[in-house]
């Protein structure tokens with residue numbers, strides 16, 4: 001009587017074992033975190049919204065914003081140059097991406113912070129009119145603007161690659177068909193290429209913004225008061241190193257989670273547009 | 278004169294001659310079938326007609342107007358992107374791979390050009406699109422995405438997308454390449470309907486039965502040259518050129 005035989009799924013022994021081992025590890029970790037007094041959770045909570053830290057968080061957010069706000073357009077320009085017919089434009093774009101992707105962010109930051117050694121004064125000079133205006137480099141490239149510059153230039157290199165990959169994901173037949181219908185180059189881009197490239201660009205751009213947020217933490221080395229530096233300032237006074245590093249980490253977690261949620265929301269809206277009207 | 282006139286048309290790519298002194302006239306309302314082996318330059322010729330590919334010499338006129346260039350004295354100056362785009366709205370093209378826009382529904386694929394380029398009213402364009410979709414039996418698929426359609430259905434959407442622009446000439450690249458024999462015949466019927474409505478057409482194919490079913494004039498191409506040109510019936514029954522005869526026998 002085959003219809004009343006009971007079906008028994010095969011036992012996944014390896015997976016069961018792994019589950020037991022991981023559960024034990026998680027339990028041990030949680031136990032140590034909450035039982036180890038040196039985590040000093042009360043200090044973590046006390047400092048979580050300390051004014052200095054919140055000010056630092058604001059600096060971190062500002063740096064991220066400026067890096068993305070200027071980095072993305074610059075990256076778009078670089079991607080467009082890479083697609084241009086002119087060999088010079090192509091080469092300059094390629095060279096830019098090569099340099100700024102190869103030199104570590106930290107080195108670039110020191111470089112811009114110390115650029116005054118190379119160009120002590122910046123001057124606005126027009127041919128025929130001579131020098132209109134000049135000022136010491138150090139007045140313009142303060143810690144904050146040096147950090148923004150480094151982040152923007154670094155971001156632009158990555159962004160241009162993201163955009164280039166997105167544009168290349170749209171088959172040339174799509175461009176041909178749009179041009180054959182009578183779209184101008186900008187019409188082809190706006191109506192046909194970008195909407196399709198966006199699906200490839202968006203997830204990568206989301207990751208890029210999150211890694212920019214984390215990259216801003218390097219500015220603490222030039223004493224710029226971001227969230228990490230603010231935490232360091234407090235623990236240098238109080239010696240609560242670990243609790244304050246936890247505070248800084250928690251803030252990075254919070255902002256990253258908010259960014260990810262924003263990314264999922266936008267991606268969700270885009271994929272809904274995939275559905276027929 | 279009215280219709281499509283191609284004269285002394287040549288194109289080289291890195292030293293290799295792809296099109297060699299092409300002369301072809303398709304009078305208004307008539308059909309020209311371009312026949313020839315693979316690599317003979319048929320697709321390139323079509324792409325040159327609406328200036329998707331540049332030419333090195335020669336001239337194309339559509340209903341008297343030079344395509345892609347402006348003549349000043351004895352020089353042809355290439356038109357601006359916007360001017361060429363304007364001219365392309367008068368030339369319908371159906372690609373071998375259809376190239377429907379995958380991010381738009383069937384209806385949106387069809388209405389996007391009249392809406393965005395010709396700036397027509399949305400309501401009017403949708404009505405027109407639905408009428409055209411009905412003539413190709415796809416009115417129930419208006420809101421589907423192209424990826425959910427079969428190859429033959431996508432093909433017909435691509436044709437409607439070109440027709441809604443009310444072009445002065447239609448260019449078809451291998452319209453039967455991806456169709457099974459039954460669909461080939463129905464495609465031939467659809468194109469004959471268009472020809473009865475006095476549409477000027479250039480149809481590329483290497484399928485003989487399809488070319489025969491279309492009637493009209495046939496131009497036989499090989500190695501970038503048109504080596505024989507004449508009414509369909511004459512060319513199929515009494516080919517003048519030995520290469521044409523070979524091609525007809527082999528296929």
Ligand SMILES: Nc1ncnc2c1ncn2[C@@H]1O[C@H](COP(=O)(O)OP(=O)(O)OP(=O)(O)O)[C@@H](O)[C@H]1O
Pocket residue numbers: 290295313314315316317318319320321322483
């Ligand atoms: N962009 C290009 N670069 C180099 N060669 C090209 C290019 N486009 C076309 N060709 C060459 O031009 C010749 C004609 O190509 P075309 O696609 O026009 O042929 P066809 O007659 O349409 O062939 P098929 O029947 O296979 O589609 C071929 O030899 C091809 O290799």
Ligand SMILES: [Mg+2]
Pocket residue numbers: 319320321450451
């Ligand atoms: Mg071809």
